[in-house]
Every structure is written in structure tokens, then in C-alpha cells.
Amino acid sequence: MKSYNVITIFPDMCKLPFNQGVISKALDNKLIEINAINLRDFATDKHKSTDDYQFGGGVGLVMKVEPIYNALESIKSSLNDKGVDSSKHKVIILDPRGRRFTQKDAIELSQFDSLTFICGRYEGVDERVSEHLCDYQYSIGDYILTGGEPASMVMIDAIARLVDGVVGDKESLVDESFSQSSLEYPHYTRPEEFMGWQVPKVLLSGDHKRIEAWRTDKSFLATETSRPDLVSIKDQSKESRLVEACKSFYDEPVKINLSIALMHYPMKDKQKDVVTTSITNLDIHDISRSSCTFGVDDFFIISPIKSQRDIANIVINHWIKGYGVEYNPNRSEAFSRTSIVSTLLDAIKKIKDKIGRKPIIVATTARSSRATISFKELSKLSSEEHVLLLFGTGWGFTEDIFEMVDFVLEPIEGVGGFNHLSVRSAVAIALSRLVNS
Ligand SMILES: C[S@@+](CC[C@H](N)C(=O)[O-])C[C@H]1O[C@@H](n2cnc3c(N)ncnc32)[C@H](O)[C@@H]1O
Structure with missing residues (x-):
């Protein structure tokens, strides 16, 4: 059992802090003992005085050396009777001029079998106590207390909890603030x-x-x-x-409520005429894979031409129903959110049927002058609302599309003026930026 002795003129003060909690359990379990030693019991004169005026003048009383010496002698003799090796007993004086007490000191001091704390009062303690009777002089911080008792209680609390068996879960002592020369991380408990x-x-x-x-x-x-x-x-x-x-x-990826559509109609061609572009196998594969990677809810491929839709469906069905499932199961997962529809209105209706309301519709463009929403803003919006993001083919969307959408997303810019990406690349980059904004 470790023993901690507190030499004080207010012994009652030293009992209260340890009446409850972990230290009180350690006292009950006889892992430690805390003895408050009344300094007055060791005073030699008839008035039982423990302090006196200071030599050299000045306000305030100073605690006398003799009673402290006597108290220490008594403690040493009782430790001797208990068989405690004198090298395992250390004497500490609490003093604002002392070395600042840290967790490292607590760890070192917890190794000793017995510690005695001398609590000053008034102006302090006759310096001969520090010079001749103490092993250590400690301060608990850069402020002045009325006495050493609260400081000794702080030190005993910090030291005793490191004694084997005092804190139930030893692991909890490893991660703590100061134990790794850093402060601890924050903790949370229920409710979420x-x-x-x-x-x-x-x-x-x-x-x-x-x-x-x-x-x-x-x-x-x-x-x-x-x-x-x-x-x-x-x-x-x-x-x-x-x-x-x-x-x-x-870093938490943002959960986005997002569907995307690859539009093949109404698109502009090189002459700015409205045309239907062809569905490509590369787009079907690569955009499905990006959609799956970034958690897009639906990937719609929009074409009003039945034969185009039929070809696209043959490709998709090969991977989700045909030999492709066996050949490459990853690919069938990638196609799980891909579907072919005839018009943009069909895509909007499908989303509305699923979530109960119309999504926010956002077009993409390579021209910054058209942009009305940034990636960051859209990312935030899509964490609250369902967004349908439209990607174009050919030479871009017709004016009708730009007029009907709610927003136009800022373009993906490179290092120079050139930003003519394939739609497959644009989808992957845009999704990555939305999820990680
Ligand atoms: C009012 S203080 C004396 C202050 C002293 N005149 C000085 O200026 O350094 C009385 C006693 O409280 C204790 N004490 C006060 N502040 C302390 C601290 N920060 N750490 C440890 N002990 C302290 C010491 O035992 C001290 O002798």
C-alpha cells in the first residue's frame, strides 16, 4: 500500500476531496492511505504555535521549522516500523517558487512507497525546511493559493490514480493528455x-x-x-x-443526393443545328463506373431513338443479366444504377416517383460565362435537396435546356484556356469535386 502524508495546520481540509470517487475506492481497497498530520501536535511551546514573525521585517508570518522537523521525524519512524525503505520515501514542499508539477512528475512520484507533503500558509515556510528537510519543491501553477493543502490534494490525486489498481482500465492512462506530450482528443457520448x-x-x-x-x-x-x-x-x-x-x-465524403443524365437529345452539332447524338459504348461503361464510385443514385442515358436505346440496353443487360455477370461481377454492380430513357422528362418523372418531388435540375457547361452555381454551392445543395445533373454530348446543350434548368454548374478548368474534356472525364471530375468539396 502506498502512503501519502500531508503535514498541515488544517487536517480536515485534506479529507473531504477524497471522500468520493476513484481515490475513495482506492482508500477503501487499501491500495493507498492518506494521512492528514496536524502540525500543531508537533509544536513545542505551550501555545502550540506553528508560525512566527519573519527575521528582517516585512508583513506576514512564516511557518516555523521545529514543528515540521518533529512531524517528519515522527512520520519517518512510523514508516520505519512498517518496514518502508527510507529511499522509497520522499518529502515534498508545496511552494509557488518550486518546479512546476507535470504529468511526468506524477508518473515518477507514483513509483515511491511513501510521500510526505508539507503545506505552507501565510508568507510561506522557513527556508531551512526546503534546504535541509525536503527532496522536492513543487508548484502546481503560476498563481498564489492561500495554502499548500489544495496543491497537495491536486498532486496526490494525480499521483494516486497512477498507482496499480486505482484506475480500473489501465488503457485509459495511456492515451491521456500530457502522457504523450500532447493533449487528448475530444470525447463524445450518447445521444448522437x-x-x-x-x-x-x-x-x-x-x-x-x-x-x-x-x-x-x-x-x-x-x-x-x-x-x-x-x-x-x-x-x-x-x-x-x-x-x-x-x-x-x-475527411468525411459528403453524402450527395444526386442523379446524373447523359443527354443525346436535344443537342447542338457543329453547325449549331439541333440533333440527336449517338450513344457510345465507352460512355455507358465509364459513366456507370464513376456513378457507382461516387454514390450517384441514378445514371440516365437519354435518347429518343429507339434503335439507339435498344443497343444500349443490349450492352447493359449483357453485364447485369448475361455472361458479363459471371465474367466480371464488379461491372454488373457498376451498371446497377444505369437506365435508358427516351426524354429528360422521363428521367425527371422517375426521380419524382422515387423521392416524391421534382429534383433541382442543373446543367453543365464548358463556358464560365453561363455558370450560376459553384461546385461548393452545389455540393451543399445536393446534401439537402435531390439534384439531377445534366451532361451533354455533341457541341453542347441547346438554349432551351439552359433556360429550363434551375442552375448551370461552373465549368471544370484546367491550367490554361483549354477545357474541352470528354464527357466521361467531365463526369468523373465533377463527381469527385462534388463529393469532396
Ligand atoms: C500565500 S502562499 C505564500 C506565497 C509566497 N509568499 C510567494 O509569494 O511565493 C502560502 C502557501 O500556499 C502554498 N501555495 C500557494 N500557491 C501555490 C502554488 N501555486 N503551488 C503550490 N503551493 C502553493 C505554499 O505552500 C505557500 O507556502
């Missing part, structure tokens, strides 16, 4: 939502790698913000590299 305040989704994901990455990042962020002094230069580069590496893990 309170007053609209959500628990970070990553913590509900069950994906331990992502959770660990999130916690590492939050821990580093808290340390950097509140206690930059704890982050050494070496740690900084190591931690920030780790954080960068982790970010891609836990």
Missing part, C-alpha cells in the same frame, strides 16, 4: 444528436483506422492551439506529416 449538435460522423463509422486518424489530428490540433509549448520541433514535423497522411483517411 442534441439540439442539432452532431457527434462527428467518423466516430460512428466503426472504422477504427479512420477514428484513430481523426483522434491523432484532433489531439495535435488541441496541443498546437492551447499548448504550443508542448509540441517540440521534432514532434511537429512528425505529427504534421502524420496528420497530413491521416487527413485523407477521415
Whole structure:
């Protein structure tokens, strides 16, 4: 059993904090004992005085050396009787001038069998106590308390909880603030939502790698913000590299409510005439795969020409019903959300039948002058509303389409003026930007 002795003129003060909680259980289980030692019992004069005026003048009284010496002698002799090795007993004086008490000190001090704390009052304690009777001088922070009792209670609490068996789950001591020279990550418990305040989704994901990455990042962020002094230069580069590496893990992809349509009519040709373009096998495959990758709800291929729709259906059915299923099951998954319809109105109706209302319709363009909504704005909108994003073929949409849609999405820009992407590439890039905005 570890024993902690507190030399004080207010012994009752030292009992209350440990009447409840983890430390009180440790006392009951005899893992530790806390003895409040009344300094007055060791005073030598008839008034039982423990303080006196200070030499050299000045306001305030100073605690005397003799009673403290006597109290310490008594403690040492009782420890000796109990067979405690004197090297396993340390004497600590609480003093604002002392070394700042940290978690590292708590860990070191928890190794000793017995600790005695000397609590000052008034102006402080005769300096000969620190010089001749103490092993350590500790402060608990840069402020002045009325006495050493609260400081000794703080130290005992921090030290005793590290003693074997005091805290049930040893694991909980490993991750804590300061134990790894950083502050701990934030914690959440039920309910998942309170007053609209959500628990970070990553913590509900069950994906331990992502959770660990999130916690590492939050821990580093808290340390950097509140206690930059704890982050050494070496740690900084190591931690920030780790954080960068982790970010891609836990950054939450936005859940978008999005359907897309590849339109083959009404499209413009090179002469700006309204035409129906041909469905291509490459578009069917690549856009279906992108749709599946980015969680698009429906991919509509729109063509009013029956023979074109029939060919496209043969391709899709090969992969979802025919030999393709056996040959490449991934591809049948990719086609699971692809369908061929005759008109844009058919696509809109299908969505309306499914979700109960008309989707927001957004056209795409390569020309920035037409744009009315950014990727970021559309991403936010599609997290709240269902969006049908239209991609064109040929030489782009007719004016009728631009007039009927709710928004026109900003174009994908490259490094120069050229941004004439294939529709397959444009779909993949646009979806990636919407999901990761
Ligand atoms: C009023 S204080 C004396 C302050 C002293 N005159 C000074 O300026 O450093 C009385 C006693 O409270 C305790 N004390 C006050 N602040 C403390 C702190 N931050 N950490 C540890 N002990 C403290 C010490 O035992 C101290 O002797």
C-alpha cells in the first residue's frame, strides 16, 4: 500500500476531496492511505504555535521549522516500523517558487512507497525546511493559493490514480493528455444528436483506422492551439506529416443526393443545328463506373431513338443479366444504377416517383460565362435537396435546356484556356469535386 502524508495546520481540509470517487475506492481497497498530520501536535511551546514573525521585517508570518522537523521525524519512524525503505520515501514542499508539477512528475512520484507533503500558509515556510528537510519543491501553477493543502490534494490525486489498481482500465492512462506530450482528443457520448449538435460522423463509422486518424489530428490540433509549448520541433514535423497522411483517411465524403443524365437529345452539332447524338459504348461503361464510385443514385442515358436505346440496353443487360455477370461481377454492380430513357422528362418523372418531388435540375457547361452555381454551392445543395445533373454530348446543350434548368454548374478548368474534356472525364471530375468539396 502506498502512503501519502500531508503535514498541515488544517487536517480536515485534506479529507473531504477524497471522500468520493476513484481515490475513495482506492482508500477503501487499501491500495493507498492518506494521512492528514496536524502540525500543531508537533509544536513545542505551550501555545502550540506553528508560525512566527519573519527575521528582517516585512508583513506576514512564516511557518516555523521545529514543528515540521518533529512531524517528519515522527512520520519517518512510523514508516520505519512498517518496514518502508527510507529511499522509497520522499518529502515534498508545496511552494509557488518550486518546479512546476507535470504529468511526468506524477508518473515518477507514483513509483515511491511513501510521500510526505508539507503545506505552507501565510508568507510561506522557513527556508531551512526546503534546504535541509525536503527532496522536492513543487508548484502546481503560476498563481498564489492561500495554502499548500489544495496543491497537495491536486498532486496526490494525480499521483494516486497512477498507482496499480486505482484506475480500473489501465488503457485509459495511456492515451491521456500530457502522457504523450500532447493533449487528448475530444470525447463524445450518447445521444448522437442534441439540439442539432452532431457527434462527428467518423466516430460512428466503426472504422477504427479512420477514428484513430481523426483522434491523432484532433489531439495535435488541441496541443498546437492551447499548448504550443508542448509540441517540440521534432514532434511537429512528425505529427504534421502524420496528420497530413491521416487527413485523407477521415475527411468525411459528403453524402450527395444526386442523379446524373447523359443527354443525346436535344443537342447542338457543329453547325449549331439541333440533333440527336449517338450513344457510345465507352460512355455507358465509364459513366456507370464513376456513378457507382461516387454514390450517384441514378445514371440516365437519354435518347429518343429507339434503335439507339435498344443497343444500349443490349450492352447493359449483357453485364447485369448475361455472361458479363459471371465474367466480371464488379461491372454488373457498376451498371446497377444505369437506365435508358427516351426524354429528360422521363428521367425527371422517375426521380419524382422515387423521392416524391421534382429534383433541382442543373446543367453543365464548358463556358464560365453561363455558370450560376459553384461546385461548393452545389455540393451543399445536393446534401439537402435531390439534384439531377445534366451532361451533354455533341457541341453542347441547346438554349432551351439552359433556360429550363434551375442552375448551370461552373465549368471544370484546367491550367490554361483549354477545357474541352470528354464527357466521361467531365463526369468523373465533377463527381469527385462534388463529393469532396
Ligand atoms: C500565500 S502562499 C505564500 C506565497 C509566497 N509568499 C510567494 O509569494 O511565493 C502560502 C502557501 O500556499 C502554498 N501555495 C500557494 N500557491 C501555490 C502554488 N501555486 N503551488 C503550490 N503551493 C502553493 C505554499 O505552500 C505557500 O507556502
